[in-house]
Amino acid sequence: MNRKILVLGALCGMALVGCNGFGSGEGRFAQVDNETVYNTDIDFAVMTSATGRADYDNIVKGVLTRSAVVSKALQEYPELGKNWESYSKNMEDRLLTLVYQRFYSMEKLTYSDADLKAFFDAHKADFADSTGKVEFIDVRGKVADRLLLEREAEKLKESGGDTAAFIGGFKQEMVRNTIKTVKEKFPVTVEKIVPPDPQGYYEKHKEEFKTAPAFEVYHVQMEDSAALAKLFKKPVDLEKFKAIAAKKSANKETAANGGYVGVVKEGYALPYGIGIINGLAEAFTGKPEGTLSPVLGSTRTPGRHVFYLVREIPPQVKPYDRVKADVENHMLGTGYLELPPDYVLISKNGAPLVTEKQILQIFEEEPGMPKTNNMRERIIRSLAECASFADEARAIGLDSSWEYRALVRQTRDNYIISHYDEMAQAKNALPEDSLKAYFEKNGNPVRPRLSYEESKTDLVDYIRFPENVLKRDYYFNYVINAKRAMDETRKQVFSNRIGVLRKARKERIEAEIWANAKVKVFKEGVSVEQPAAGAAAMQATADSLYKARSYEAAVEQWKKVRDFYPDNDTLFAKATLQIAQIQSEAEQYSFSEAEYNVFYKMWPDSPDAEKAMFSRGFILNENLHKDTLALQVLEEFQAKYPNSEMGKDVNWLIENIKSGGKLAEDLMKKIEAEE
Structure with missing residues (x-):
């Protein structure tokens, strides 16, 4: 489980994921320095691992190693514990939702542990492996599936007897019904965001709210573009143009009025069946009266057109009353609309539930997440759904379940370890002024679209990229690099190798911490x-x-x-x-x-x-x-x-x-x- 859980938990829409697990009690499994590891922490790691009990020893080592790193992190940076206590309040609903959806609903199919354990005890031999051994923790999901099939035997028979399809369909139907039921049972309100001071924004960005360029024009329409161009080899005055339009234009509606079209706008469909003409603005912007356009095509008809410019009508700033709705939509559609920290985004029973401050904290915890209005909307929708599911989880006691407690502890460890990595790297960071000067001169050499703040880690690693790694790659790939200078390969080698080096750096630190940890296994x-x-x-x-x-x-x-x-x-x-x-x-x-x-x-x-x-x-x-x-x-x-x-x-x-x-x-x- 990576750091993403700190942000959106499960983006709350139930995924059809099956896991195994049954807590073996909250007794102590081990003490690692100042951290206590519980039996259920190991159970949770086993059931969420792809390898499960087959890799039990490595899973145990991984859990204990993480605990050693957490203990070391808190010794060096005690503030991490306080920071987690503060942030954990934002995590509660998301973690309860994950427990409800993944374990209670998808794995247990809403059966109680008691029912599942009783069925398992009565049919233990059915779940044993080739050696005859089996533990409930490893087969709970299969037990739930079997219990469902036995209780719904008639429906299974009516469906054709395909057990996998029946279980899959049951889960999908349960997802749909549960989402609807939970939202109705525990409703929350997503508040409409009303941009503050839209008129002030309008005053600062008037240029964005102008009318489109407009032109008063006549035209001549013909299907033969060559013949049309031939008519206007030489300049003509308006009277001559009108006479040609009346006699030659294929558009009878405008020909009757000397080819008069009226005032038209770039990008808008022209009347009289003409359609959209691309190139009008290019032909007429800044040009004098009497200018003739080249032969232009229409999106609506096969005809070709030559236009005569009577006058250009420059874009005009639209009055605020006319564009108020556009201004608000623009503020919500571009960049990130800054809101007061106490701005209420989700309410429950008329009381604030989620404010802008909490959203900003989420963005801060995940610096790689794009800070946009659209992303904020996604987070708000997720948090609103999680709030309803969390209330349902509390109502059925999942906040006291062993899975929830173990997930909270695992998430705490994720939080502390991820921040410890960042703080440890910050110790070795280059001086801020040097780093900024390098960025201003070179940008981000490997990810040029990132901002300075987003690029800091890349910049430090790029500037300090080991010369041994660069040289080794250059000489190892001597055929490819025969005609290239070594420094020309730096960006590519960095991109190819930095992920491996960062992972190795993290593993080295963890291995050293683990080797020196005081461990007592109970x-x-x-x-x-x-x-x-x-x-x-x-x-x-x-x-x-x-x-x-x-x-x-x-x-x-x-x-x-x-x-x-x-x-x-x-x-x-x-x-x-x-x-x-x-x-x-x-x-x-x-x-x-x-x-x-x-x-x-x-x-x-x-x-x-x-x-x-x-x-x-x-x-x-x-x-x-x-x-x-x-x-x-x-x-x-x-x-x-x-x-x-x-x-x-x-x-x-x-x-x-x-x-x-x-x-x-x-x-x-x-x-x-x-x-």
Whole structure:
């Protein structure tokens, strides 16, 4: 569950989501530093996990690790606890709605836990797996489905007997009925937003409320555009134009009046069946009386037209009384209309329920959300619906349910951890004036549409983007980057890699916190391992995987070392060389030679650079059969390391490539003859 739950919870329209769960009691599962983890916290994590009990150990570790991070966050920033207490009041209705919709309605189908547990106990064998084991927490949703099918057996038979379709249809019908019933039972009022001081807005934005450009015109209409253009090769006065219109125009209505159309506006349909003419404003704006338009087409008829300008009527500012409704709609339709913090947006029984202050707090908690009038309307609709569902949830006691309590605790942890991440990053932020100066000069290099405030995280990470990551990508993708300067690839590499690096940064901090946390487990039969964290521990893990010939896992662990410590040149170099060597052993030759190229290009003075260059040349020749590139690498080796102990081998490889492989063939024949 990500931070989005802090904003809209469930955007309150019931989703057909099934989960399993039955609380095993509020007893303590573990104590992690200053945080208590309850049995129901583990139950909740299990039932909302995609893997469920099959990944129980990792789920437990994840919950306890999060608790360790929360404890650390509150030690460093005690204000986070107070901030949550304040914000949690805004969350109550949304979380109750989520519990009602997801668990009580969609999973339990509104059956009580007692009814479901009784049915489960009576049919336990029906829900057991191949080993004969089953826990109610893992099958509650299936139990509810079975109970429904048995109680509605006649209806199921009438529907054709398709159980999945019957259950799906039942849930859809329940959604429709529940939404209607709950809103009627616990009504709330969404107040109409009346923009404050629309006349003041009008006075400041009069230019936006002008009449359209208008022109008084005559015209001649013909189907043959060439013939029409020929009539007006030379300028004509109004009398001549009227005479031509009366004689030649195909539009009988206007021809009877010398082609007179009247006053028309750009973008509006012209009378007498003419329709909309595009290009009038372009032809006549700022032009003198007597100007002839080019031949113009109509959206309504196949005819073509030439117009004669009598006079231009410039746009005029419309009086306020005429445009009051337009002004209000404009204020609500563009940007974000600022309202007083105490402005009531939703009321209940005549009393304020949601004000603008709460909406602003939601926007503040989710900075990536577009702050627009349209988004505010969506949030208001969601909160109004949640208010009704929350009252229904309270009426049936869901505010005392274990699911609700566990969800509140999980949401609290989400809130504290997300803000802890932000505050920890803010510690290492660049000076505000430097950051702003960079933005004013360069904008957001990777997401140019974002504002300065929205770009701060990107800017800090972009300016401090690890050079090791940039160089590694450049040399690894040497074929693609052959004709590009390294700095030209920076934006693309940043876009491709920053998500991974941010995730790794977060994981590294959490791993270090978890490794140093004081953990006491109260649940019998459960043990929790807290492996050592840090670079040394990660390297030891990678070495163990390699020795166990788990080559793929070892490579991933070394890549993780690079991601966790991208600015540590020594670690980055070691990880790169290890990856190249392991991939070679694993016969992943294309990846191996590219990593060897990275190594000796990035660390040419390393004692291992010589070996890396030789290994790359050998792989290119022997395994990938890219002899042209292999020859280039090996000759570069000769020039750079003329006294190398590997010199004889390099010379032989070069001669063999130049001979088209004849040296190798002769050697094999000699060996075979000796045998």
